[in-house]
Amino acid sequence: MSIFPSRSAASRHPHSRPRRQAAAVLALAALLPGLALAAVQNSEQPIVVGQSCDLSGPTAARTLEYVKGVDAYIAHINANGGVHGRPIKLVRYDDAFKPEKGLENAKRLAEQDNALLYFGMGSAQVTAALLPYAKDKGIPVFGSLSGADSLRQQHPMLVHVRASFGEEVDRLTAYLSTMGMTRVAAIAADVPIGHEGVAALETSAKARQLQIIKVARISADLKNLDAEAAALAQAAPQAVLVLAPAGPAVKFVESLKKHKINSQLLGVSVMSSTALYKALGPQVEGMLLTQTVPFPWNARLGIVRDYQKRMAEANVPVSFDTMEGYVAARLLVEGLRAAGPSISRKSFIAALEAMQLKDVDGMNVTFARGSRSLMRLVDVSMISRDNKLLN
Secondary structure (H helix, E strand, O other): OOOOOOHHHHHHOHHHHHHHHHHHHHHHHHHOHHHHHHHHHHHHOOEEEEEEEOOOOOOHHHHHHHHHHHHHHHHHHHHOOOEOOEOEEEEEEEOOOOHHHHHHHHHHHHHOOOOOEEEOOOOHHHHHHHHHHHHHHOOOEEOOOOOOHHHOOOOOOEEEOOOOHHHHHHHHHHHHHHOOOOEEEEEEOOOHHHHHHHHHHHHHHHHOOOEEEEEEEOOOOOOOHHHHHHHHHHHOOOEEEEEOOHHHHHHHHHHHHHOOOOOEEEEOHHHOHHHHHHHHHHHHOOOEEEEOOOOOOOOOOHHHHHHHHHHHHHOOOOOHHHHHHHHHHHHHHHHHHHOOOOOOHHHHHHHHHOOOOEEEOOEEEOOEOOOOEOOOOOEEEEEOHHHOEEO
């Protein structure tokens, strides 16, 4: 016999329904205490999200800004009831840009912190190092900070938020072609953005009939940086693409300026306009950077207005880096909501893969199967005086 009231009985006495249901739960708890307790804990426990990223290494300048945007939005969601009544608990560890540390962090997040999924993993090397483990354990990897094309393969656990490096480089070459520039060069770091960025440049330049007159490949220890910068100055290109993450990018641009290169400088979003301007000030005025999120000062968009409110609440400055963190966190929440109240790793991945033509407060999101990415937006902005950016 069921311990719950019949439908007809409940309908005859609507005001007694909560009282009867509460009694039923207590009766079930007495009969099956372990099961009842587990159900209550599942409904009240936080949704644990794990992150390993560079908080102290060569890309920390950008990551530390990114996580401010993430934390501001998650704090807002938790203050307003969480997701399906459950708060989000973000557990974050520093991997200092080291793949072995990132894998160690990933195992700790899954095995000790009980993370439902990984979020915002900090670099191509770290993400690649943990993917076999994530696949083996069935753990979703949502929103790597890297745009590496090598991560855009059909990995069942990996879903991206941002456009790829290849798409960013292609947007820059399109800009150069429109401006009538044909003699281009590149200075590339010995990391995926450097290797893959050069490959993307070669493909895009050929399609747009641009001549690559020099590629300066910089060693990890930067010992050949000054010599390569001098060679670039001698080659006198019309434009130089800087293909490096935030920390090395500052050193690259500093060396180019020291050798009085007057070419148009361009770079990709991971270089961080905020980090560049903090380090080099007016030296980077006029530099062009791709961006993979909406312009954070364009208050005509609903998502930008909400972003600005969340940053104001957290006392965080408006920037592309914090905007990228906010967007990633917001899409994480969209995925968690779409996965339903009984969220699981499988339901989360399935919800993202089913996301088609979704309007997120004026920002279009759709799952692209070829790149496993929710967004492919790429714009170009210019750094102007006082780190104001022009779109």
